Amino acid sequence: MSSLADKLDALTSVGELSEAQPGGAVRCYACGHRCLIRPGKRGICQVRSNQNGELRVPWGYVAALQVDPIEKKPFSHVLSGSDALTFGMLGCDFHCGYCQNFFTSQAMRDPQSEESVNYIRKISPEQIVQAARRSRAQVVVSSYNEPLITSEWAVAIFRQAQQAGLKCAYVSNGNATPEVLRYLRPYLSAYKIDLKTMQDRAYRQLGGVLQNVLDTIRLVHELGLWLEIVTLVVPGFNDSTGELLDAARYIASVSPQIPWHVTGFHPDYKMTDAPATNADTLLRAAEIGEEAGLQYVYAGNLPGRTKNYESTFCPHCRTLLVERRGYTILGYFITAQGTCPKCSTAVPGVWTAQPETVRLGGMGIPYLARF
Numbered sequence: 001m002s003s004l005a006d007k008l009d010a011l012t013s014v015g016e017l018s019e020a021q022p023g024g025a026v027r028c029y030a031c032g033h034r035c036l037i038r039p040g041k042r043g044i045c046q047v048r049s050n051q052n053g054e055l056r057v058p059w060g061y062v063a064a065l066q067v068d069p070i071e072k073k074p075f076s077h078v079l080s081g082s083d084a085l086t087f088g089m090l091g092c093d094f095h096c097g098y099c100q101n102f103f104t105s106q107a108m109r110d111p112q113s114e115e116s117v118n119y120i121r122k123i124s125p126e127q128i129v130q131a132a133r134r135s136r137a138q139v140v141v142s143s144y145n146e147p148l149i150t151s152e153w154a155v156a157i158f159r160q161a162q163q164a165g166l167k168c169a170y171v172s173n174g175n176a177t178p179e180v181l182r183y184l185r186p187y188l189s190a191y192k193i194d195l196k197t198m199q200d201r202a203y204r205q206l207g208g209v210l211q212n213v214l215d216t217i218r219l220v221h222e223l224g225l226w227l228e229i230v231t232l233v234v235p236g237f238n239d240s241t242g243e244l245l246d247a248a249r250y251i252a253s254v255s256p257q258i259p260w261h262v263t264g265f266h267p268d269y270k271m272t273d274a275p276a277t278n279a280d281t282l283l284r285a286a287e288i289g290e291e292a293g294l295q296y297v298y299a300g301n302l303p304g305r306t307k308n309y310e311s312t313f314c315p316h317c318r319t320l321l322v323e324r325r326g327y328t329i330l331g332y333f334i335t336a337q338g339t340c341p342k343c344s345t346a347v348p349g350v351w352t353a354q355p356e357t358v359r360l361g362g363m364g365i366p367y368l369a370r371f
């Protein structure tokens, strides 16, 4: 057994998102894989395991703890200009070849990520909330690895965060189950989902199933959580006009008010032969989103090169509502009631009731959190 496995197995608690099966097996339903795990075995994510007929799940540590601009998640309709105290653990239920966090997400799967053992720091939910307060963050976010597979630990943190008046959010691949979404619902204010492709075959190469992600998008919206969707546009993988149109039409069929972020890819991990996404491709993707009827389309990862697609405009009268460049807010014009200042159209999202406090300018860059 590796030192990483030893360490992770020591940092566990009893899982709540499971049911007992005959022969000491357990069925985990923290994610759409719904693994049947026999005694002594691990689930597909490698970080949830069956020990003596009991599901053990990650607990009591972070592998990353950082203060990020909320725009980096990306959320463009959640407390714009605020900071998000973001924590991540280890492991993932997918194995995307272009993962930008593979050292943490592919722990226990890829020998290259063995050194992620050095990132592990024991911590309590109280210390995480303290770190959020110290950094004046308004939101606590589970991200960097797939949060669904560590949902029990996230809920332990979110309970404390809510009591401290903080909002909570997930940045997720969307491979959820109705059970885990209902488990999370009382604690979450916002949910970001990656819609990586509209081809089931391509999803299976990444370790997922398209329909699970589409169903999660619909259910997250129906549960009343604020939802934003991201598609990382990878040249040659998902950048055809037909596929982008399919994605945008699906989102619009759930609600045209769901923001869609089309973001630029840069070569990473195992996908180093595809070129970086250029600005023309992102602009084409954003125009496709609008053509499909989406009211809020954003182009990300190429600051200053995607016309007006970093900022928020009123879909009714085209008044500028939030002016952005990269992760920096340059102007904020939404009213305290969350409406357009010119035509009073309600702007969907989670907005501050004190618009005069929104931080303008600033570096718009992440920094490590202290605890």
Ligand code: SF4
Pocket (backbone or CB within 6 Å): 028, 029, 030, 031, 032, 033, 034, 035, 042, 043, 044, 045, 046, 047, 048, 093, 148, 149
């Ligand atoms: S979180 Fe998903 S991959 Fe991990 S054990 Fe549970 S069902 Fe399997």
